[in-house]
Amino acid sequence: MALDGDKGxxxxxxxxxxxxxxxxxxxxxxxxxWRIDSPRVERLRTDIVDATLPRLQWxxxxxxxxxxxxANFSTxxxxxxxxxxxxxxxxQMRGWKEAALQLEQKxxxxxxxxxxxxxxxxxxxxxTVLADSGSPFRRSVLLNVGAQDGIRDxxxxxxxxxxxxxxxxxxxxxxxVILLTDPASSIPVTIQPSGQKVLLSGDNxxxxxxxxxxxxxxxRPGDRVVSSGDGGVFPAGILIGSVTxxxxxxxxxxxxxxxxxxxxxxxxxxxxxxxxxxxxxxxxPRAETLLTPPPATGPSND
Amino acid sequence: MTEPRLFHxxxxxxxxxxxxxxxxxxxxxxxxxxxxxxxxxxxxxxLIFAWMMRRPDLLPLGxxxxxxxxxxxxxxxxxxxxxxxxxxxxxxxxxxxxRLRTLSLLAExxxxxxxxxxxxxxxxxxxxxxxxxxxxxxxxxxRMPVTVAVYPLAMLTCAGPLxxxxxxxxxxxxxxxxx
Numbered sequence: 001m002a003l004d005g006d007k008g009x010x011x012x013x014x015x016x017x018x019x020x021x022x023x024x025x026x027x028x029x030x031x032x033x034w035r036i037d038s039p040r041v042e043r044l045r046t047d048i049v050d051a052t053l054p055r056l057q058w059x060x061x062x063x064x065x066x067x068x069x070x071a072n073f074s075t076x077x078x079x080x081x082x083x084x085x086x087x088x089x090x091x092q093m094r095g096w097k098e099a100a101l102q103l104e105q106k107x108x109x110x111x112x113x114x115x116x117x118x119x120x121x122x123x124x125x126x127x128t129v130l131a132d133s134g135s136p137f138r139r140s141v142l143l144n145v146g147a148q149d150g151i152r153d154x155x156x157x158x159x160x161x162x163x164x165x166x167x168x169x170x171x172x173x174x175x176x177v178i179l180l181t182d183p184a185s186s187i188p189v190t191i192q193p194s195g196q197k198v199l200l201s202g203d204n205x206x207x208x209x210x211x212x213x214x215x216x217x218x219x220r221p222g223d224r225v226v227s228s229g230d231g232g233v234f235p236a237g238i239l240i241g242s243v244t245x246x247x248x249x250x251x252x253x254x255x256x257x258x259x260x261x262x263x264x265x266x267x268x269x270x271x272x273x274x275x276x277x278x279x280x281x282x283x284x285p286r287a288e289t290l291l292t293p294p295p296a297t298g299p300s301n302d
Numbered sequence: 303m304t305e306p307r308l309f310h311x312x313x314x315x316x317x318x319x320x321x322x323x324x325x326x327x328x329x330x331x332x333x334x335x336x337x338x339x340x341x342x343x344x345x346x347x348x349l350i351f352a353w354m355m356r357r358p359d360l361l362p363l364g365x366x367x368x369x370x371x372x373x374x375x376x377x378x379x380x381x382x383x384x385x386x387x388x389x390x391x392x393x394x395x396x397x398x399x400x401r402l403r404t405l406s407l408l409a410e411x412x413x414x415x416x417x418x419x420x421x422x423x424x425x426x427x428x429x430x431x432x433x434x435x436x437x438x439x440x441x442x443x444x445r446m447p448v449t450v451a452v453y454p455l456a457m458l459t460c461a462g463p464l465x466x467x468x469x470x471x472x473x474x475x476x477x478x479x480x481x
Binding site: 020023024026027028029030031032034035041045048049052053056059060063064067068129130131132133134135136137138140141142183184204262263 | 326329330331332333341342363367375378381382383385386389393428432434436437441
């Protein structure tokens with residue numbers, strides 16, 4: 001019997017040690033393979049998640065719903081104040097709405113005058129959040145839409161208001177969204193009135209950092225931050241949030257999306273800007289014809 | 303191995319798997335999508351340690367590997383590394399199980415804290431050596447006190463409903479049955 005203490009049964013101990021060593025070796029090899037060929041192992045991981053988590057939905061959905069109800073119940077006490085505040089805000093908003101309508105009409109007139117062609121609106125797929133990353137150092141959520149819904153890596157995911165993250169890892173029925181707050185997330189953005197292009201990189205805090213800011217004096221807290229579309233990964237002009245100043249005097253971004261309640265996310269279909277492959281194929285022959293007078297017209301001049 | 307004993311052991315194995323499954327499921331619930339200040343405790347590790355200090359014979363290596371590796375894959379950790387470290391740590395405990403029987407509760411918590419710090423340090427070191435993307439050492443070490451704070455909960459779970467207690471240091475039954 002292997003019931004006893006330190007010694008164990010004497011003839012089993014060496015075998016056990018070899019087995020344990022082999023097991024550790026296998027595990028470390030797995031880690032090394034992941035390190036060397038990350039995409040392949042990550043695809044395996046995506047497949048495993050794809051196979052397990054949607055099946056556990058029956059257990060997870062009720063608990064999630066209960067927890068959310070409890071959270072909502074605790075806010076009932078603050079409901080009255082919130083109501084008052086909302087009324088005040090609504091009044092302000094009416095004023096803004098009036099201004100916006102006038103601006104819209106003005107804008108439409110000006111666009112009409114200029115004959116500007118606008119981008120077709122982006123279409124989107126809406127998915128429900130199944131699970132989050134479960135680790136304290138990773139910020140990602142799992143959506144219930146995947147490759148069979150046509151989701152592709154790199155597409156932007158947003159809630160009703162602002163950008164939430166990007167797709168990274170697509171299974172058949174699930175897709176993982178790396179949130180903007182994840183340490184691995186880094187996207188090009190524009191700070192709006194000054195038009196400065198910076199990188200927004202998450203660092204596991206609620207407000208992502210602004211990196212590579214060229215002239216800090218042009219940026220004020222409250223400036224709008226939108227995606228810039230650099231690199232062709234995201235469509236340009238998606239609202240991300242507004243600039244704030246952290247206690248350590250660095251600029252951070254207060255995200256517009258409501259990260260406390262990520263329930264439904266829209267995944268924007270976007271295939272990148274169309275590449276312009278030829279450099280002025282139309283220009284060259286025309287320049288030639290301008291330089292050398294056509295032979296047909298030459299004799300008629302004489 | 304008699305049949306009632308096998309039944310007993312598989313019952314405990316199921317209990318362990320069930321507890322770890324519930325813990326992982328709760329972690330995966332999409333509730334904590336907001337980045338908060340304190341990292342969540344590593345309940346699975348606390349449970350494994352508390353169990354290991356009491357009845358290592360009821361927690362075979364295969365179960366530990368199964369649970370921690372599933373955690374690696376589902377919780378987006380680098381697959382395999384943390385499992386390997388946990389296997390090494392639990393085997394070290396298993397080897398010293400006789401000496402651990404006389405450990406006081408406070409010393410047990412201390413041992414857990416030291417072991418978890420060492421494991422986190424090793425994890426960080428290997429990830430740094432392989433240039434893998436990882437959170438800072440400080441943030442990872444912050445997980446240790448949080449987990450130590452919930453460790454008594456794991457001890458209570460093991461000792462209370464599961465009824466896992468240490469065998470007395472000089473257990474006559476063991477010695478007699480060996481030969």
